[in-house]
Amino acid sequence: MEFDLDYLVQQLPALRAGLLLTMQVSAIAILLSVVVGLLGASARVLRLPLLSPLIAAYVEFIRNTPLLVQLFFIFFGLPSFGLTLSLFWSGVLALTLWAGAFQVENVRGGLAAVSPGLGEAARALGLTRWQYLRLVGLPLAVRSGLPAMLNTGVSLVKNSAYVSAIGLQDLAGVAFDRIASDFRAFEMLAVLLVGYLALVLSLSAAVRLLEHRLQAPFRR
Structure with a gap:
């Protein structure tokens, strides 16, 4: 099958919208997961009587179950308990909880x-x-833990493709729909590879810049 550039140009508006949605889901989930990590790690270090064991259990549960199953449970299972979330917020919540466990x-x-x-x-x-945690410990912990936090953020961006499984029209969702309807797998998969590569490289560059700025006051 030959690469059809004209077909790809026709799909650019839908792919652009999917890319923007992927960026939105990923950005919100990354920010929220960092908050979860900071609060969760603080609670564990402070050894709060009830909260610390719950956070430890949450970390173990999330790290030892598949993200796709967690996503399905949030979108399909929570309505049984009276909590119904939109496609967008189901994806954000699943990614936040998954990455938050690693950020802790x-x-x-x-x-x-x-x-x-x-x-x-x-x-x-x-x-x-x-x-001590707020003024000294956490700022220094973020500096030293920034590479690991970056790795988690990168993994979140790549795993954001899972949200297409519940019907969200992110970049992967748009591409998979076009593959199913038009049978243009070569073009769509190439777009997915390039799109996620660009997102990950951009995130890595932004974090390197942040790391440089954080370390700058200590350089002579």
Whole structure:
């Protein structure tokens, strides 16, 4: 089968809309998963009586079950409990919960890398454990854990293609619909490869820039 450029040009409006939707879902889920990671890691480090075991169980559950099954449960299963979400927010929630579990461990690893002397200095200054985390521990943990957090973000962008399984017309959803209706697999799969590669490379470049800026004050 030859590559049909004219056909691809005709599909550009739909593919562009799908790409924008993929970017929206991924961006929101990445931001929310970082928040989940920061709060979850803080609760585990502080060893809050009820919350810490629940977060540990959540992390283990998410990391040891397939993302696709989690997505199906959120979209098809939650309505049985009276909670119905749109396609968009079902995808965002599934990706957020999945990536959030990994971000909890990424941030917790970053906190473990912070020098214990800083904690002793914080206590000597009269800071509470929460103040230490907010002002000292978490900022340093994010710096040291940024590569792992980037890897999770990259994985989230790639795994966002799963949301097409529930009918969301993201980039993958549009491409798969065209393959099913027009049988132009070569063109659509090529678009998927290039599209996700561009998204991942852009995210990596943005994080490298952020990492450079975070480290800049420490350079002489």
